[in-house]
Amino acid sequence: MEHPLRDEILSAPEMHCPYVIHADDAPLCKRGKRSVRVLQWSSPMSSAPTLLQNIIIATNDPKSPMFSQHSGAIDLAATWSFKVALSNVFPDTDEFGEPIKGTRRYKSGKPLHPHGVRMVFAGTVGDWKWHVEAFNLQRWYNKEEVCEECHAKKSQGGPCMHDFVLDAPWTETERSLDEYLAEPRQLDTVSPFCDIEGWHTFNIYQDAVHTDMLGVRPLANGGAMWEIALMGYWGMVPPTGKWKDGMNSILAIAWEDFARWMHVNKKHCNISKFSCNNLSMHVQLDWPELKSKAAACATVTEWLAPIAVTVARRDGTHENRMRSLMLWGLDTLWQEYRNGWQLSDERAALMEEARKAFLLGYHACSKAHHARQSFIYPIIPKHHHFDHLLRRAIRTKLSPSLVWTFSEEDMMKWMSNVTGKAHGLGVMKGPIQRWLVFFCSTAQESLLLDS
Numbered sequence: 131m132e133h134p135l136r137d138e139i140l141s142a143p144e145m146h147c148p149y150v151i152h153a154d155d156a157p158l159c160k161r162g163k164r165s166v167r168v169l170q171w172s173s174p175m176s177s178a179p180t181l182l183q184n185i186i187i188a189t190n191d192p193k194s195p196m197f198s199q200h201s202g203a204i205d206l207a208a209t210w211s212f213k214v215a216l217s218n219v220f221p222d223t224d225e226f227g228e229p230i231k232g233t234r235r236y237k238s239g240k241p242l243h244p245h246g247v248r249m250v251f252a253g254t255v256g257d258w259k260w261h262v263e264a265f266n267l268q269r270w271y272n273k274e275e276v277c278e279e280c281h282a283k284k285s286q287g288g289p290c291m292h293d294f295v296l297d298a299p300w301t302e303t304e305r306s307l308d309e310y311l312a313e314p315r316q317l318d319t320v321s322p323f324c325d326i327e328g329w330h331t332f333n334i335y336q337d338a339v340h341t342d343m344l345g346v347r348p349l350a351n352g353g354a355m356w357e358i359a360l361m362g363y364w365g366m367v368p369p370t371g372k373w374k375d376g377m378n379s380i381l382a383i384a385w386e387d388f389a390r391w392m393h394v395n396k397k398h399c400n401i402s403k404f405s406c407n408n409l410s411m412h413v414q415l416d417w418p419e420l421k422s423k424a425a426a427c428a429t430v431t432e433w434l435a436p437i438a439v440t441v442a443r444r445d446g447t448h449e450n451r452m453r454s455l456m457l458w459g460l461d462t463l464w465q466e467y468r469n470g471w472q473l474s475d476e477r478a479a480l481m482e483e484a485r486k487a488f489l490l491g492y493h494a495c496s497k498a499h500h501a502r503q504s505f506i507y508p509i510i511p512k513h514h515h516f517d518h519l520l521r522r523a524i525r526t527k528l529s530p531s532l533v534w535t536f537s538e539e540d541m542m543k544w545m546s547n548v549t550g551k552a553h554g555l556g557v558m559k560g561p562i563q564r565w566l567v568f569f570c571s572t573a574q575e576s577l578l579l580d581s
């Protein structure tokens with residue numbers, strides 16, 4: 131599937147500037163339940179992302195009654211802006227097709243950029259939830275059919291999402307744009323974004339931050355750490371007493387090991403000390419999941435992968451080898467993400483090895499546990515999403531880091547800091563920042579009501 135402007139872009143690449151769209155919610159104040167929806171566009175090609183490159187193009191409060199009524203209007207206005215940015219010509223009609231009034235009409239027909247550079251839509255980035263909401267996706271993580279790009283299913287008896295081999299049946303079941311559009315067309319719920327030149331379900335990009343670092347990696351790290359702790363690598367689990375107390379004492383030793391490794395390797399990592407609670411183990415039958423900030427999660431894999439190798443060398447059981455293979459794959463992927471956005475043939479081949487190692491290794495560990503009624507290493511729809519992400523990178527030789535959302539998330543953090551300072555007791559500390567966001571959000575609603 132090629133971009134509709136491919137030939138034009140290839141004939142004058144320096145005149146076409148790609149951008150991606152991202153949206154997320156930032157809380158409006160600490161104690162309140164309101165939040166603002168921040169829609170931003172940014173360049174995927176920047177080698178040094180800064181906040182200034184992420185331009186906020188619209189905000190609104192998703193919980194406001196106005197939102198459901200008018201989010202479509204905002205999307206429509208944003209889409210109009212994207213089309214204008216592509217045409218590089220000041221328009222003579224607004225987003226509703228009405229003639230532009232006032233002084234702006236004198237600019238109609240004049241170029242936006244003096245040298246004719248045009249902005250080209252490259253895709254949408256961000257978490258799965260936003261994509262589901264923005265495009266009324268019919269196939270997503272809570273559905274039996276989990277994928278908008280193919281016909282993969284959760285259960286057996288069809289192209290199964292658990293299948294990670296190279297020629298898995300789902301790879302032969304591509305879902306076309308028309309198949310996706312059939313339902314929203316019938317219900318008249320087609321998102322205005324679908325009208326942007328180049329928009330396609332195939333460039334709703336899976337995001338390495340949400341899919342890998344905050345999605346499947348915490349399950350792999352958590353499962354592996356739990357198993358290795360149970361094996362006695364950091365000392366034997368006390369045979370008596372509460373299971374949680376015993377495991378907490380072992381995980382505290384694992385944390386000391388991790389802290390020592392970070393010191394020796396000059397690493398810094400913002401992560402809470404290891405404990406049953408931080409591994410999401412509230413009852414003994416839970417599955418371990420080490421939740422943390424995205425980059426911290428990758429640092430944990432970097433520390434844990436060689437430990438898994440040591441465990442497998444001491445005792446070469448199938449599960450020990452699969453666990454070490456899985457973590458090698460995951461760590462290799464993290465190293466590769468940061469190695470430049472263009473993949474050589476060698477790097478693409480290494481990424482395919484790492485893809486297979488992680489997904490097939492994880493699958494083997496999951497299967498072994500399920501055979502004993504254990505829930506460690508659950509397979510979730512994000513594993514399938516991750517498989518798409520990696521196969522796309524290997525096929526296109528473009529690193530997933532090109533469309534990951536670290537800079538967008540930094541922008542969201544900044545927005546949350548601004549809005550989060552608005553604690554009920556400390557309003558005077560940042561009243562201007564607080565009310566600036568609130569004012570913009572409310573003013574936008576009023577304007578929409580008037581229109």
Ligand SMILES: [Zn+2]
Pocket residue numbers: 277278279280281282300514518
């Ligand atoms: Zn799929």
